Amino acid sequence: MNTQDVLGMSQKYIMQTYRRLPVVWEKGAGMYLFDKERRRYLDFLGGIAVCALGHSHPNIIEAIREQADKLMHTSNLYHIEAQAICAKMLVESSFAAKVFFCNSGAEANEAAIKLARKYGNTVLNGKNEIISMRKSFHGRTLATITATGQEKFQKGFEPLPTGFVYADFNDIQSVESLITDKTCAVLTEPIQAEGGVIVPDDAYLKDLRMLCDSKNILLIFDEVQVGVGRTGKLYAYEEYSVKPDIMTLAKALGGGFPVGAMLASEKVAGVFVHGDHASTFGGNPLAMVAVKAVLETIAEECLLDNCRLLGAYLREGLERIKSRMPLIKEIRGKGLLIGVELAIEALPVIEKCLERGLIVGSAGANVLRFAPPLIINKAEANMGLEILASSLEEIK
Ligand SMILES: Cc1ncc(COP(=O)(O)O)c(C=O)c1O
Known part of the structure; x- marks a missing residue:
């Protein structure tokens, strides 16, 4: 053609x-x-x-080719060697203790929203509201367009899920003024990418961390676009010396192979139990060998x-x-x-x-x-x- x-x-x-x-x-x-x-x-x-x-990196091609030859899919009803290896690599390179694998950025954020709500509803005694930022972007599923603080992505898709309120990015007072006894988490990109590449002041994310700690609420970083090396650190949060409780990754994680991940600290990850969340393809062997090749190559090169x-x-x-x-x-x-x-x-x-x-x-x-x-x-x-x-x- x-x-x-x-x-x-x-x-x-x-x-x-x-x-x-x-x-x-x-x-x-x-x-x-x-x-x-x-x-x-x-x-x-x-x-x-x-x-x-880049395109057609030999390490990714070789990893996928070799895995495709052996085994392409098994489901998460069984253990997957490459998934365990990638989870260990992500945990050892980050703040996190555990990982959930999925297939895209929106799915990773859906998982983060569910985990934060489950934590809020159980550990924090019924808190389940999430503060996200105006001009943010978190994906195109119903919950993630709702978390996305831009009306143009929401219009026409009502009714939207409830439980989201919007603060101004890079304005700690704006976030603080929205915290109520219902708030379970603050969700933000460390740098707003789709919103126009907006880099916050150096102190903002640190202030956000302190605010979340003082109010006993979770801090979620959407690193779907800025994670996996994009800012010059493996994770953008390292630039600001601030650790989130939950972080989402996708995009560069598979170097072109579709994959997403939601990472969380031990205390938060523990609230997800059998049956709470799932994905047929999440952490599929082909995706996992691509992730391993990406992480190894970033270090080697x-x-x-x-x-x-x-x-x-x-x-x-x-x-x-x-x-x-x-x-x-x-x-x-x-x-x-x-x-x-x-x-x-x-x-x-x-x-x-x-x-x-x-x-x-x-x-x-x-x-x-x-x-x-x-x-x-x-x-x-x-x-x-x-x-x-x-x-x-x-x-x-
Ligand atoms: C910060 C951020 N979060 C989430 C998403 C959604 O990712 P996906 O398109 O893989 O669902 C994007 C996509 O641009 C993004 O930039």
Whole structure:
């Protein structure tokens, strides 16, 4: 099939929930994607912060191939070796004592919401309200669109589950004013990604931790987008020297293989007992060997160091472009999650960059989002910066 054939079939047979750009990717290699016409594009979006090791990393391919050859699926009615290994790796690298595996970010957050409510209802004697943040994003299931503090994701899907209230991100007083004798948890992204790449003040997450401790409520970090190396630490909470009680991961965790995880401290994890939660595919052997390969490769290839170095390098380059282009209002981010706020809509810039062979995304209407694979080098960073600058030059 050629590109036009795929576009036609896609529009005819797939529910139109995504506004898609007219490209069909055929192959990926490292920092690059190739379309059906074999044109090469530099990927600064990495499947929306998923492909942390780049495309077609041999370690992930080998792990999945070997596992597929042996065993693909068994269900969670039995023990799964790779699942136990990955849980141990996640626990030993984090604050957590136990892990629940699922298949996506929204599912990981659903699991976190259920765990927090069960803890609140049982240990905290009937507390079950959750405070989440305005401009947050937690997924597209009914509970997670409700936790998401943006009306545009909720409209039309009423009635929504009850038990959620919304505070302003980066405003500790706003959170404090919402705490009642019904509050069981505060849920937040350490850095708001979809909301426009909003980095909080250094003290905010620490203050949040202290507030939760003083009120005896749980702190949940949604690290679906910023976890697994994106900020230059394995988990974003390490940047702020603050430990949550519950954390969710997905996206980069499987490097492109669908997987999610919900991690919790011992005291919280203990309230989930047999039958409380489940997922047919959660922690499937194929997903688990991908997770193991991702975690091992991040360590072996020193990708956290690379993320910090190249993140700073990219931001410096963007600041130079900003100094001569008033179209750029602000550059925000940590590590290799970078938001570039524009004075215009992001979409025409995304389209122009694509025409010129660079893939970038958006986070809100007027913020460009960069979430390149953590393997990016300086030459690739320079190439992306040049394409962005020339695209902005043409648009302004
Ligand atoms: C912070 C955050 N949480 C949850 C999700 C939902 O993840 P998924 O699309 O895998 O359900 C996303 C997706 O963008 C996200 O950025």
